[in-house]
Amino acid sequence: MPLSSDVLTTPRRWPIRVATTVITTAIVILVLAAAAGGAWLLLRSAAHNAIDSADRDRAVALAGAMSARGPQAALDLVAEPMSGVDLVRIVGPGGRLLAAQVTRGLEDVPQLPAPAVGTLAQRELKSPSGADLRVTSVGVDVGGVPFAVDVATDTDRYDTVLAAGAILFLSFVPVAGLATAVFVHYAMGRVLRPVESIRSRVAEISASGRGERVPVPEAEDEIARLARTMNAMLARLEATRTAQVAFVGDASHELRSPLSTLSTLLELSSTSGTPVDVETVDELLLPEVQRMRSIVEDLLLLAKNDERGVPMRWEDVDLDDIVLSEAARLRGLDGQSSQGGQGSQGDRDGLDVLGAVEPARLVGDPDALLRVVRNLVDNARRHARSAVSIGLTVDRSTPAEPRAVITVDDDGEGVPPDQRDTVFDRFARLDADRARGKGGSGLGLAIVAEITRSHGGSVRVEDAPAGGARFVVELPVEALDDLGD
Known part of the structure; x- marks a missing residue:
């Protein structure tokens, strides 16, 4: 079976535990x-310095004794014990050897150039027998005759001891490396055990699992923070999944009702052979089609927002014109519906539309902002008993950031305080709204919240002065001090 290029080119990485053990062990060994x-x-240098110091002291002592007692004392001086040195020579003028004491094997060490009187010279040389010598020479004047005193020490025995110590130490390095590998492997296993526990737990959590979380270690460290972060992520995923399930269920329910109505009427028409009359089309079919179309458009808008944000076209918008036009539209709607003595909801007269509007301008999407105001107005119209109030003011309490405040009030039942945080969720409707004839699709306020957030604003619900609900939208604007008609 031929191997793919990915298999051939992708390097195989070691597990963290193995990689850490290998790297740590290698570092320790190095x-x-x-x-x-x-x-x-360092020890070799210190030993050689000590050898040089001992040779220098012996050579200076011999030179001082010769200078004081004369050359006749050379033989007596050389005959003294060498105190750790291996060669002592006294050389006269012309290289004539006056006296010498040499360790066996160093008899053939050649004579060195004599230093000047009163000076000291230190050299390194290898004897014909292969010994490494460190030689100290001192020039001395005895009765006007120059002599040279040479003192040398063989460093091989010291270097051999140091080399043996280094080899002994190096032989301990593999043992130390092995001990390090065992310790690091064990320690990393203990450290990574919570990570493995988290991994195995995540692998066990199924897509449909609810309330399942990873274990959090007792220690306050990075792994504990990782576990808490993962649990928070699982909670968000669970909330998202729950919202998606509810969203799909609500969307199916909302679309099923108009589809069932259309399907039932068409089946009756097909079974009975009676064509659908115009009155049925106007009163049943067209409203259901319009309802289904509105739901589908709202769903598409929210789906686009979830994918890449609400699509916007940014331009200067006169917000007061939008609010005034929606107030006029509401008056027209309830003016038409009130003819014949029946309100738009079948149980009230035409609504009183009240409000005050200040000039305000912002940069935004005019169609999206129109949809915000229209959704709030339509929502208020559905719930109001007798009046709807629409207002637009500019909050200049923060001069650097003036904000337009849109308020839409109704005198209906209002929104209970415990449901004000969820009323802007998708398909979120109050229990009183579940009646088909009164409630909307449950997407209008969700769209208001999405569009408002995309414009850098906020929306909330409060108690209206008339006892119903007040929806408040705040948007950043450019306050116009002088705005013409």
């Missing part, structure tokens, strides 16, 4: 190895 090498170099 650090210990570097420490062993550095310690060996």
Whole structure:
């Protein structure tokens, strides 16, 4: 079976526990190895400095004794114990060897150039036998004759001891690395155990699961914060799913009613062979079609908003013109419906439409803002008993950010305080609105909230002075001090 290009090109990454163990162990091994090498170099340098100091002290002491007692004392001086040095030589003029004491194997060390009288020279050289020597030479004047005192020490025995110590230390490095790997692997397992618990719990949570949450560790650390964040996400997903289920159910219910009416009338007409009369079309079919069309358009608008926001065209809008036109439309509607002595709802006379409007302008979508005012006016018209009040003022309490305040009041039953936070949800209707003839689709106020938020505003519901409901929309505007007719 041929492998795909993705399989060939995608690198396989180690698990976090394994990667952390390997990296930590490698770092520990490298650090210990570097420490062993550095310690060996430092100790070797310190040992060589100590050798140089001992050689210098012996050479200076011999030179001082010769200067005081004369060259005849050279043999007695050289015969003294060498106190850890391996070579002592006293060389006269012309390279003539006056006296010497040499450790076995260093007899063939060549003579070195004599330093000037009163000076000291230190050198490193390798003897013909292969020994590494550190040599200190001092020039001395004895009775007007220059002599050179050479003192040398073989460093091999010291270097061998230091090398053995370094090797011993390096042999401990793999053990330390193994111990580190075991400890880190165990510690990472303990640290990641809550993460694995969270992962396995998330894997067990089904799409339809409700109230299921991941365990939160007792420790206040990053993993606990991750668990709380994931639980908050699960709560949001559950709320979203619940809202979607309710949305689908309500949408199906709202569309079923007009579809059932249309289907029933068409089936009766088809079964009886009697064509649908114009009165039935005007009173039943067209209103149901219009109702279904309105619901579908509202659903499409909300779906577009969920996907990429409410589509807007931004331009200067005179908000007072919109409010005045909707007030005039409401007067016209109730003026027509009140003819014949019956109101628009079948149980009242024509509504009194009241209100006061101030000039206000903002940058927004005129059609969307018109829909906001119209939905609020239609909602008030459905619930009002005898009067609807529409107002527009400009709040200048904050001069840098004036806000237009649209109020739409009715004198109906009002909105209970415990339902004011949910009245703007989709398909949210009060129990009193469930009657088909009075209630709307339950999408009008949701659309008001979406459009208002997209314009940087807010909407809320309060008690109206007349005892009904007051819907308040606040929008950022440009206040016009002088506005012509």
